[in-house]
Amino acid sequence: MRVEITEAVWLDEHHEFSLAELANLSGLSEAELLQLIDYEALPAMHATVATEARFSADCLLIARTACRLRNDFDLDAGGLALAIKLLERIHGLEAQLRALDAQLPHRRK
Amino acid sequence: MKYKDYYKILGVERNASAEDIKKTYRKLAHKYHPDVSKAPDTKEKFQEIGEAYNTLKNPEKRAAYDQLGSGFRPGQDFRPPPDWNKEFGDGQFSFDEMDLADLFAGLSGGRRGGGKFPIPGQDYEVEAGITLDQAARGTEIEVNLAVPEPGENGFMRRVPRTFKARIAKGATEGQRLRLPGKGGKGLNGGRDGDLYLNIHLLPHPLFRASGHDLYIDLPLAPWEAVLGAAVEVPTLEEKVRLKIPAGTRSGQQLRLSGRGLPRPREGRGDLYAVVQIVVPAELSERERALFKDLAEASGFDPRGHFKEAVK
Numbered sequence: 001m002r003v004e005i006t007e008a009v010w011l012d013e014h015h016e017f018s019l020a021e022l023a024n025l026s027g028l029s030e031a032e033l034l035q036l037i038d039y040e041a042l043p044a045m046h047a048t049v050a051t052e053a054r055f056s057a058d059c060l061l062i063a064r065t066a067c068r069l070r071n072d073f074d075l076d077a078g079g080l081a082l083a084i085k086l087l088e089r090i091h092g093l094e095a096q097l098r099a100l101d102a103q104l105p106h107r108r109k
Numbered sequence: 110m111k112y113k114d115y116y117k118i119l120g121v122e123r124n125a126s127a128e129d130i131k132k133t134y135r136k137l138a139h140k141y142h143p144d145v146s147k148a149p150d151t152k153e154k155f156q157e158i159g160e161a162y163n164t165l166k167n168p169e170k171r172a173a174y175d176q177l178g179s180g181f182r183p184g185q186d187f188r189p190p191p192d193w194n195k196e197f198g199d200g201q202f203s204f205d206e207m208d209l210a211d212l213f214a215g216l217s218g219g220r221r222g223g224g225k226f227p228i229p230g231q232d233y234e235v236e237a238g239i240t241l242d243q244a245a246r247g248t249e250i251e252v253n254l255a256v257p258e259p260g261e262n263g264f265m266r267r268v269p270r271t272f273k274a275r276i277a278k279g280a281t282e283g284q285r286l287r288l289p290g291k292g293g294k295g296l297n298g299g300r301d302g303d304l305y306l307n308i309h310l311l312p313h314p315l316f317r318a319s320g321h322d323l324y325i326d327l328p329l330a331p332w333e334a335v336l337g338a339a340v341e342v343p344t345l346e347e348k349v350r351l352k353i354p355a356g357t358r359s360g361q362q363l364r365l366s367g368r369g370l371p372r373p374r375e376g377r378g379d380l381y382a383v384v385q386i387v388v389p390a391e392l393s394e395r396e397r398a399l400f401k402d403l404a405e406a407s408g409f410d411p412r413g414h415f416k417e418a419v420k
Contacts, residue, residue, distance in 0.1 A: 003251065005272070008288055008306060009288070010277075010286060012286040012373070014374065051226075057256065063143050064232075068142075069144060073135065088277055094281070096249075098282065098319065101317075102319035103362070103381070105383050
């Protein structure tokens, strides 16, 4: 059987999405995304006009998480923004922990 | 078709009110939501809970579920009562090979199809463990999914799909990749879902990754640390000789520039050799004598700062 090969797209700062693309891919509406920007839970780039904002592709992960939390906990925009900020802080701390753990000498087995 | 007891999964009575079902679901979501909990099997457990809730929260789906009957054990093969599919389907399909979740996902307002508005396909997330060597060189991984697609009868059925995802060099722990359109099929003109790969680096016997930097423990004999030495250190590609300066201390990190993981576009991380001064487990007579001589001759006091601190 011939297996199709697909190129995986990096979700990092080198790729960008428009507000409409981010809404389409995340499941949140544009209005909800704009609220998250207002609450500083979602960093937008080049945002002189909010609806023309561009987003680094890794924002898609934040927006998808926000969509899951909204669906599963019925959170309003304020609660959602708070949950997202706290989760991002936890992810940052987990990354720091992993980095520190990598630097510690490990016992040889 | 395998029976699933949605009431038992949520832990509510069959006659529970819609409000009680919602409250119970919220409590379970706090405990098992994959964005909140890191306990093992959380994802699978929450998927099961979500499937049960999505059916029971909708009065018409719940009525359809209740009419399936209640005398079955979870996992037991069963068939709905004879007239069930006339009331909730079009009466002309088989339940064989069908998943209960797909059956109820296809029901809307008690009837199948769900109208004609575009419905985007489901997104999927897959954990992908790759080795450091695969991350450094780029790799292809095979992904197997069972994706719901509409069958001839209009109801969803699981279709196995296999494809290879090419991961360019430079991936690291926690990196997310997107494969557009590789999730579930969209309905009524809705876009196909996406597949997301969550990259995890598999443990390596020597190297530990932090971003694109790598760390390796570098055991040194006491005399190598004191006198300095040149030692061979493995890197991802080859062995290199590393100069150890005289007076190197335990825990010190010696940087090998550009010997870490390659970054996605350009450049590489560094490799850090973390010094560990190790002592021989057994000593020969001569070694013991030499250490004794050293102990007598040396004025070095490794705990001198203790005295200063408690003067």
